[in-house]
Amino acid sequence: MYGRRMQQVSGSCIFESVQLGEIDRVSHLLQQDRGVLKQKGWGGFTALHFAALHGNRPMAELLLNSGADPNIPCDSGITPFHFACRNGHIFIMHKMMQHGADLHIVDKQGKTSLHHAVGGGSVIATQYLWETGMFCFTDADNYKVTPLHLAASTGNSDVVRYLLRANRCTPEAVDHQGATALHVAAENGMIEVCWLLLKSAGLHILHMKNHTGLTPLDLCNKGNTFRHQQLSRILTDFSHRPKDLIPKDSNVMYFWMLLLPSLSGAAVLIIAAALGEYGAILSAVLFPCLAKVILSQYHRLSSFQRLPNPVYLGTLAAGIIHCSACFLYKFLPSFWPAYALFNFSLVHFCVLVGLFWKVLNQNPGQLKEADTDSQFSSIRDLIEAGKSPERFCIHCELIQVDNCKHCRLCDMCIQEYDHHCLFLNQCVGRDNHRIFILFVMSMVMAQLLFILSAVYYLSLKLSGLEMSDWGSLAGREASVLLLTLLNIFSLMWVGWLLVEQLDAISMGTTTYFRQYDNKGPSKRQRLRTILTFLLEGRTRQEHSQSFSI
Ligand SMILES: [Zn+2]
Ligand SMILES: [Zn+2]
Numbered sequence: 001m002y003g004r005r006m007q008q009v010s011g012s013c014i015f016e017s018v019q020l021g022e023i024d025r026v027s028h029l030l031q032q033d034r035g036v037l038k039q040k041g042w043g044g045f046t047a048l049h050f051a052a053l054h055g056n057r058p059m060a061e062l063l064l065n066s067g068a069d070p071n072i073p074c075d076s077g078i079t080p081f082h083f084a085c086r087n088g089h090i091f092i093m094h095k096m097m098q099h100g101a102d103l104h105i106v107d108k109q110g111k112t113s114l115h116h117a118v119g120g121g122s123v124i125a126t127q128y129l130w131e132t133g134m135f136c137f138t139d140a141d142n143y144k145v146t147p148l149h150l151a152a153s154t155g156n157s158d159v160v161r162y163l164l165r166a167n168r169c170t171p172e173a174v175d176h177q178g179a180t181a182l183h184v185a186a187e188n189g190m191i192e193v194c195w196l197l198l199k200s201a202g203l204h205i206l207h208m209k210n211h212t213g214l215t216p217l218d219l220c221n222k223g224n225t226f227r228h229q230q231l232s233r234i235l236t237d238f239s240h241r242p243k244d245l246i247p248k249d250s251n252v253m254y255f256w257m258l259l260l261p262s263l264s265g266a267a268v269l270i271i272a273a274a275l276g277e278y279g280a281i282l283s284a285v286l287f288p289c290l291a292k293v294i295l296s297q298y299h300r301l302s303s304f305q306r307l308p309n310p311v312y313l314g315t316l317a318a319g320i321i322h323c324s325a326c327f328l329y330k331f332l333p334s335f336w337p338a339y340a341l342f343n344f345s346l347v348h349f350c351v352l353v354g355l356f357w358k359v360l361n362q363n364p365g366q367l368k369e370a371d372t373d374s375q376f377s378s379i380r381d382l383i384e385a386g387k388s389p390e391r392f393c394i395h396c397e398l399i400q401v402d403n404c405k406h407c408r409l410c411d412m413c414i415q416e417y418d419h420h421c422l423f424l425n426q427c428v429g430r431d432n433h434r435i436f437i438l439f440v441m442s443m444v445m446a447q448l449l450f451i452l453s454a455v456y457y458l459s460l461k462l463s464g465l466e467m468s469d470w471g472s473l474a475g476r477e478a479s480v481l482l483l484t485l486l487n488i489f490s491l492m493w494v495g496w497l498l499v500e501q502l503d504a505i506s507m508g509t510t511t512y513f514r515q516y517d518n519k520g521p522s523k524r525q526r527l528r529t530i531l532t533f534l535l536e537g538r539t540r541q542e543h544s545q546s547f548s549i
Helices: 002-020 023-032 034-038 047-054 057-065 080-087 090-098 113-120 123-131 147-154 157-167 181-187 191-201 203-207 216-222 226-239 251-274 276-295 311-335 339-361 379-384 433-462 467-476 478-506 523-536 540-548
Strands: 404-407 412-415 419-421 426-428
Touching (some): 002 047, 023 034, 034 047, 047 057, 047 090, 113 123, 147 191, 311 339, 311 478
Antiparallel strands (some): 404 412
């Protein structure tokens, strides 16, 4: 009787200590009595349940090494291994599998470990389980709930995207109430998930009814949040379209955002020129409004579509077009004859546009299957080699090499990733870094040429004018003043960008992977690295090798 009471006391102590992460105290308690490992507390949880629930790897390892069983079910039939899957902690899952975790166990609702991993929202844990070959993505629980239903209910678009890829799950599958994953997502107001399901299956699933005769739109209309109202408008629009239609991202919206800065900027400049002396006032009012509209844009076109917003690319194109037009129609006629300036600016313009075109069309260095390290073909390989399972890209489903990063806007893994340039709507990486730097340098030269020409142009206009006429001149030349100011600000920013870029290149790395430490090659060596990069476009590995020589 006394012994049993003692065990209950140490049992409650171990639960508290495991939850608080007191590893020394837990170790001490285990030395006193290992029977506490089988002790069940609130909800029928064992100490290992709590360690798995908190994702505490050292604690889970200590308990497992002391003989804890990863297959003991709690009151609802959930095992510590199920909790590890739900938590998405791959190392704990791996350790439990080494200690005999049974992958066949289902909880009282009939949910497998794969259901728990999906419910927890971890694509890596889901993929790791799938690699064992013991699970099927179409497995349903006692209520016919599939992994896709679970992912739809949580609104985790990464998991939904993973489950829909390569036909892993069927969007038409129904649960015991006749509800599809779209019913579940619509009821919870999950716009992006609904969009993914409709893009995958087509609009016909929008007309499927559950056992109470309700469509996903009917369920959405019952919600009263802003998300439900927004989703309701989208689904109502789709419900009037043909059932066999598969919706796509809107290209009309894409081109509208691309052209918006050029068209609106041109409209303001033309109206300002037509107003003569009052042009400056109009520009001073409209341009900040235009800048506010552009700067308040999101990186994507909408909250659910995947297309990146090209408004900054449109802004850069607008800058080049308007400044070139100003140079050609205002500056050059005032300076004429100026053959040297004309020839130089013409050649430079062609180089700038050529580099702009090249950097927009050059692949930044997308990671392909052939580029991956054949040493690692699964998440299990990564764990056993002591590498981070995060190296598995959940979007490309490839194991990343060193200095590789997935860009969510470009939707690809980029080797030697530097940054995603919003003004080019393109990533900068291994294969376009040199072109990017040359383009930035040509932009610096173009901005300097424009600013110097503008200063000379204005000085010509000012000569012979009284100070009292300066105000009316500013009104007439509002477009020149405005474009000059924009060029001065952007020159400061581009100059800073170039310095940052050259600093990273000189260290044989990129701005994203640069590490700030005092050790590094000498200034002379760094300069040589920059020149070699610009002339030959050598990659980082080759730089690193040159450092080690
Ligand atoms: Zn990727
Ligand atoms: Zn990108």
